Amino acid sequence: MTTVLEDSPIHTWLTDMDGVLVHENTALPGAAEFIAALQQFGRPFLVLTNNSIFTPRDLRARLSRSGIELPEAAIWTSALATARFLAEQQPGSAAYVIGEAGLTSAMHDEGFILADTDVEFVVLGETRTYSFEAITRAIRLIRDGAKFIATNPDVTGPSAEGPLPATGAVAAMITAATGIQPYYVGKPNPLMMRTALNRIGAHSETSVMIGDRMDTDVKSGLEAGMRSVLVLTGSTRASEIAQYPYRPTAVLDGIADVVPLVERLTPHEAEELDED
Known part of the structure; x- marks a missing residue:
């Protein structure tokens, strides 16, 4: 299937982080x-x-400690995508935010006022310190008319001790109390892919999404009009692919198998593509 992947030029690459590049802060081979x-x-x-806890600076440092070097600007989180989306919808408005530095700093940077009364949006992200008081405030604001936004639908997140409740689980609690479903910005919403492509001036037809999950990475890449690579170093196993009504463009053992696809572009060819 890698032949199919190369049927047209690949100018731009998007990749998931956990399960593709790292596993529990250790770099995966390749x-x-x-x-x-x-x-x-x-x-x-x-x-x-989809992790909205950390800022790009935090994540860059985490990757660097594992031996992967890249600039902050090369990291795109669900928090950044959420703040960018809301700034396009209603810039400069007030929002009640449940989350950590990754989300609050992204909202600040997009010009939002963070408040707990008279807000346009309730924005829910991931945090390790969900409080009953904060959830209660969110419920009351949503019942009073605030629009309910969540960074991503993941119901659990990983930890060394096992799964932790994540954004989707807390969102379900708020939905049960209000009857209002949130709008999720992160994967599998293709909106996150489109904002990522726009950030680097890329086109879906010449871009590839690499991920370890069929239900988020591959699905969002497909719905954004991109080719996709599923690597088998994370959540989805090869035996599970047939359960889904869609397929990735290619299935590879790990990110190491993607390196030759990049290397087949010689420096001369890469220069010509940059000039197009």
Whole structure:
């Protein structure tokens, strides 16, 4: 299926982070080489994550500690995508935000006022310190007419001790109390893919999404009009692919198998593509 992947030029690469590049803060085989090859051949790329806790600076440092070097600007989180989306909808308005630095700083940077009364939006992100008081405030604001937005629908997140409740689980609690479903910005919403492509001036027809999950990475790439690569180093196993009504463009053992696809673009060819 890699032949199908190469049927048309690949100018831009988007990749998930956890399960593709790293696993529990340890770089997966080929991850550092993949990022280095993209940089060597001048290929535009972004590392995507539904995690809204951390800022790009935090995540860059985390990747660096694992041996993967890339700039902050190459990281696109669900928090950044959410703040960008809301700024396009109603710039400069007030929002009640449940989340950590990754989300609050993204909202500040987009010009939002963070408040707990008279808000246009309730924005829910991931945090390790969900409080009953904050959830109660969110419920009351939504019942009073605030629009309910969530960074991503993931119901659990990983930890060394096992799964932790994440944004989708808390959103379900708020929905049960209000009858209002949130609008999720992160994967599998293709909106996150389109905002990522727009950020680096890329086109879906010449871009590829790499991920480890059929239900988020592959689905959002497909719905954004991109080719997709599923790597088998994360959530989805090869035996599970047939359960889904859609398929990735290619299935590979890991990110190390993607490196040759980047390297097949010689420096001369990469230069010609940059001039187009």
